[in-house]
Amino acid sequence: MSHEHHQSSGRLRKAPESFLDPVGVRSVWAEAKEGRRHFIRNAFAAAAAGLAAPVVSAQSNPVPAEGGDPNILNLPAHTTGLGQGVVTDGYGKPSQYEVNVQRRQSPGLTQTTQASVSFAPLQSLFGIVTPSGLHFERHHQGWWDIDPSKHRLMVNGMVKTPMVFTMDEVMRLPAVSRFYFIECGANTAVEWGNVAVPTVQYTHGMISCSEFTGVPLIRLLELAGIDLKKAKFVLAEGADGSSMTRTIPMSLITSGEVLVAYGQNGEMLRPENGYPLRLVVPGVQGVSWVKYLRRIEVGDMPWAAKDEAIHYMDLMPDGTHRQYTNLQECKSVVTTPSGGQVLLDKGFYNITGLAWSGRGKVKRVDVSVDGGRNWRTARLQTPVLSKCLTRFNIDWVWDGKPAIIQSRAQDETGYVQPTYRQLRAVRGTRSIYHNNAIQSWLVQESGEVKNVQLS
């Protein structure tokens, strides 16, 4: 039996990446119906000494005992040939087989791609680090690749000595590196209206997590001679055409958590994420992590800037607007199984997902497979870090019947992620931002997973 025969032994994509591509979904589904599921059914017990034996003989005895031509074993080229040399362009790329693991935009979401969003493929990601090449994007007037030798950061306002820093001056200061999540305030926005987009990439893909490196903003303010008795807020301003400005309370800055960051996942920030300098405001919605950061102004009251007075506000049930609600509350989502995926057979699955809180560490994640009637506590991947993604896993044996999978996170403050019913009781139904409700995925008898909302 040759390697070719092994290829028919079934394929269950843990995270098929082509969910939004109807052709891809149909082909996976067709495969299941055509009977590949028979090969998966007993995956754990099976494994077949019969299947294994020929491989053993191929490996431990590359020339067959009979002395025949090794080619009759149909060994793959990579076993017999010479591969490629060290990567000559110096910067590596993912496998050609991972080409579907990519950021995706929603064409109808905004009128131009310069004011749009691309979502991270959460269904295909592992652990807590988001590869910088797959980090979600949100642009307000397009992205730029700014020459760092010409970029400047000014600190002014209520300081003794206004200062202008070159990148080199910022980078020679004492730096820290920390893992933090960043979530757009509008993540999961369309679910407010029960729209139920098909996949977790679109429901929750405006979140990413990186190791950021930079200088605590408080250090720069101290160099400029900030008066901490008067100063209550800073304004952060970006250098791109959107002139993004955001108010940050001093209480977040004096803790040392807010960073003027240039590094992300070991290298310089990517252009679409603010190269060469962005503000890192742990726990706070992404819009405040001002990209292409060029100015910090110190003041004593909020600025009510354009993106604080018109956008990024919460419309409450009584018709008032809730302003400056920057903090991202505790939230979680199951990423596998999730909408658009297809379970090719009943049996064991590793349910996995992500949890986070803008208020600190995730304390606990419970998972239900029956729409919230019963809950089991998931395993949290360590280290569990403050204001960082936390990966959770829990075992599940699917009996082939319809199941509704949910996760419910709790943070170290005791706050518990709400159901849609609980969230809407407080927030109404007309919001755009700050939807942290429990997400439900329906596993249908066919194995197809669907986004559903329980009332």
Added chain:
Amino acid sequence: MSHEHHQSSGRLRKAPESFLDPVGVRSVWAEAKEGRRHFIRNAFAAAAAGLAAPVVSAQSNPVPAEGGDPNILNLPAHTTGLGQGVVTDGYGKPSQYEVNVQRRQSPGLTQTTQASVSFAPLQSLFGIVTPSGLHFERHHQGWWDIDPSKHRLMVNGMVKTPMVFTMDEVMRLPAVSRFYFIECGANTAVEWGNVAVPTVQYTHGMISCSEFTGVPLIRLLELAGIDLKKAKFVLAEGADGSSMTRTIPMSLITSGEVLVAYGQNGEMLRPENGYPLRLVVPGVQGVSWVKYLRRIEVGDMPWAAKDEAIHYMDLMPDGTHRQYTNLQECKSVVTTPSGGQVLLDKGFYNITGLAWSGRGKVKRVDVSVDGGRNWRTARLQTPVLSKCLTRFNIDWVWDGKPAIIQSRAQDETGYVQPTYRQLRAVRGTRSIYHNNAIQSWLVQESGEVKNVQLS
């Protein structure tokens, strides 16, 4: 004063990436001599309200008070124009200004690039995560991009039921994600002979650190029915043409640390690092992290495989060979300032570097700026994780005189990184592998940093 004038305010590359390019080194050096250092000299005090003012007026009042043409302010295009839309190829790349931050090979090191090495640019990296596109490479017969749907992992030998796993079968099992360093046993090899290659990329660049995701190997062995009373070792075998085979002691595996990994930094492994499956053997030299993993054989004694009997052995002073010395002992290196960098002026610098130990956590790193006479304890970046890189930082004010910068790490077992004198007393001078001696960087009066070896 326009933005153009700001450009002349000096540029100190924290981590100039073009060290091995003599033209680049000369140009940085020429810049320093031409007087740019004058602009840097008082970087912290300076900052100049005079410089700052025009920027303020440009930002807060884009149309000049005089009512003139806004173009006279020479605002950069990114401030006035429309940028690029969301990244349409779905996978992002670093800035065009970071093109020199890349892996580099040493042309003379091996006869073909298929049996060669590329080094990670440690001098340009931050934090502890190595971007997968810059992860060091070591190939024994070139790299391959193997179709994961055709890849199989066999478990055989002293097990009840030999098994063959598809990738899907591996990926549906309970997974864990953990941060680990991987270091080639031959990292810092050329320094044994006092060769003193110019930069940290070449002295220490065969180390990287990632968040790996996979299934603990012990789980697969349990599924196959391993007899833990008899089994003492496993053989790990790769699918590429080099037929890399390595012996791993069961003691490492039963702890649950050894992973059959498919994920690296949130996405699938890169082809040059073993896609779709590699063994992760925390604390152990990279050659045992078998790439393109296709087989695990359980046995009761070491295999003395080709790469254990001919390579990856330590030639001791008495002429004997030390075999199976897999563990990477505690080690550290200062990455900035490091060989090839140029300090453009005296004053404050953030000395930073990396420390690690194959035996657990780094407990402490001391830094000397006078060739080992005096030591100060550096700040360790948290979280400090077991068998993972640990970033350290320490403040330094350079007085402009020659200085020899060193770091000395200690791990949680109490083991202290040796000097070259101490290392050679035990290991002699004819080794290739396992050089963990203290590295010395000489900062010359000119500001140029040079690799030197203290006896």
